Amino acid sequence: MMPALTPIVFRLFPALMPNAVLLTAVLLFPSCEGEGPATTSYDRRALLEHYADNLIVPGYQQFGAACSDLESAWDSFEAAPGAESLDLLRQRLITAWTAWQNVAPLDFGPALDRGLLGFVNTFPPDSNTINIHMDAGSWNLDQVTNFDAQGFPALDFLLFSRSPEATVAAFSVAGDAAQRRAYAGTLVERLALLASSVQQDWENGYAASFPEGDGVDVGSSLGKLINAINRYYERDLRDGKVGIPLGVRSLGIAQPERAEALYSGESRALAVAGLVAYENWLLGGADASAPDAPGLDDYLDAVDAQYNGQPLSDEIRAVLAEAQTSLRDGVTLPLNEAVLAEAGAVQNAYTSLQRLLVLIKVDLPSSLGILITYQDNDGD
């Protein structure tokens, strides 16, 4: 921009030549909007390093290990299908699905490049397509149309939709048992491969370069992180786990069949785990063992961000705790049942989740000078 501008100005305003130096200085160092609070000296780099090294990489390592454990439980089950091996397999599925909650919001960088979110957790599963794949013996899991025929939700369907005895039979003595084993095996392998690929991407370079983008511009690491966790929170946590089954997108009519983990009944547990894990991104993983771990809340304090005369970080912590309580203690059944039998409690939880969204999508970004870019604001 500057090189094109300067000659024109000097050609048009020759009288400015004596002031060339001053004018050049003014032209070369304009004040840019969106640069955030200019007066803070908050160490964003340290924040990003902490997130990458102490939260994100360990999160992906834990997730990778859980998927690998799932794979070995599958191998055992495949070799000797029975009540015990199925029980272990089911447990390992839920453990991996729970470990996923820690990294699910990080839909940027390696996870986005590899389509992790879509491949790992698109629900509800399309049982029709899953059956077609097994019958045909062939499938293309890269196609977007097959996101809901793989990952945790598909395995949930395959391993939990029948009683333990019937499941064992379906995988061992039934006529199509071989195809069923082939498909389930593929899904498990694919999960483990995706998990370890993203983990390696972070370990082998992305974690090191992440703190280098330490501005607040669109494309900075903080910008990517805040946009990603916001988008996930709004679309996948508030809506996907709670709002859509509750009926907020269907004129108040509950859609229990759209809840997560329908067959294993783990939807409430996963939602609670998701909301607890979400704390990390807001508070930096600070707890009794590491009270000084830097988090977005500390950054907000450093710029003296306020909410109704109080520190914004306090309000965020309070609403987060309230949301966690309303979900964990207020709702007692799996969400597909709760949206029918305890609709009021689920509505309370949704309301708390909504309150938190406003804080993290509006107040937090504007206090830090981060632009939320994922909303299509082109008027469509």
Added chain:
Amino acid sequence: MISKLSPTLLLWMAGLGFLASSLTSCDKEETPELLVPETYTFENVDYSGQITRLDMLTQLTNYMKTANGGAAVDAAVIKAMFANSGNPFGDAALDGSGKQLRDKCFELDREYFEAWMDAMEAVSSTGLPAADGQAGIGTSGSSSWVFDANGIEPVQMIEKGLMGAVFYYQAMAVYLSDERMSADNETVTPGTGTAMEHYWDEAFGYTAMPVDFGAAYDNSALRLWARYANGRDPLLNCNEKLALAFRTGRTAIGAKDYALRDEQIAIITETWEEVCAGTVVHYLNEAIVEIGDDAARNHVLSEALAFARSLKYNPNRRISLDQLAEFEALLGENFYQVTLQDLRDARSLMSGIYGFESIEESL
């Protein structure tokens, strides 16, 4: 007198004289002092015909979008608005303007758009949910759009397509062409200026830029191309480039400085194309992020495809028609069948052509 002065003194006088002249004139050529105004404010500016066409496209689009709420739309009505025949807008200012979109649309594509208008009617009346192989309404969050059986959204193909085939095409291929820019620049018609000035103003009109357009403009005050420029502005700095180039070019025309004018045409040509290509990359990014949500993904992919097809309307485009074909092949004919790799390859292709690599993820 001069012979009385010592050679040393003469040398000093010559030196000082040279120094003085070089300080007061930094150009070798004798250019007049040109003052480029800070806003697009000149004498005899009239681009009302262009604004009328911008309004027409807005109305046409609003009508099509009633389908998103479940209404069945009529292709005959859309085509009537396209051609401004039979008072289709219900608005005397438009109906009676004597202007139309159709006769300014790139000739060879008028029927292409009318075919999409037929498709628009067809998809709007199925009453079914959109799915692979089935036209209808797709919903994501609180938004709904109508798609054809391949997941393509006719509203986008028509709206963004006409932005390209009418506004971008007219500005780049007609008004700022050598032919129009060789028009008379002496006879001033009150209200519209010289012929050359008027053509320049008309090109400006098609950008939809407000007269005080500049960096980080209020998005809610913008529409059409200006709005999309504003969307890319944080990374491309296109608002200021375009606004200044248009103001400078108009000033140059007034001063009969055609070299300066042509420099601005080059800036406009390059920057407007970058806005279009940058918008393609932007929508590809959205598609990647929304890849698992059929309706959202197909909506933004339709935008990406429509903007990509609009790139061809610039005769001095950087992208080749072969590259455009390659891009379209990556998106494929059915948006339910895309893969993540296809989208990433399409993004890389577009970024590579326009040098967006370092910013492609953030556009």
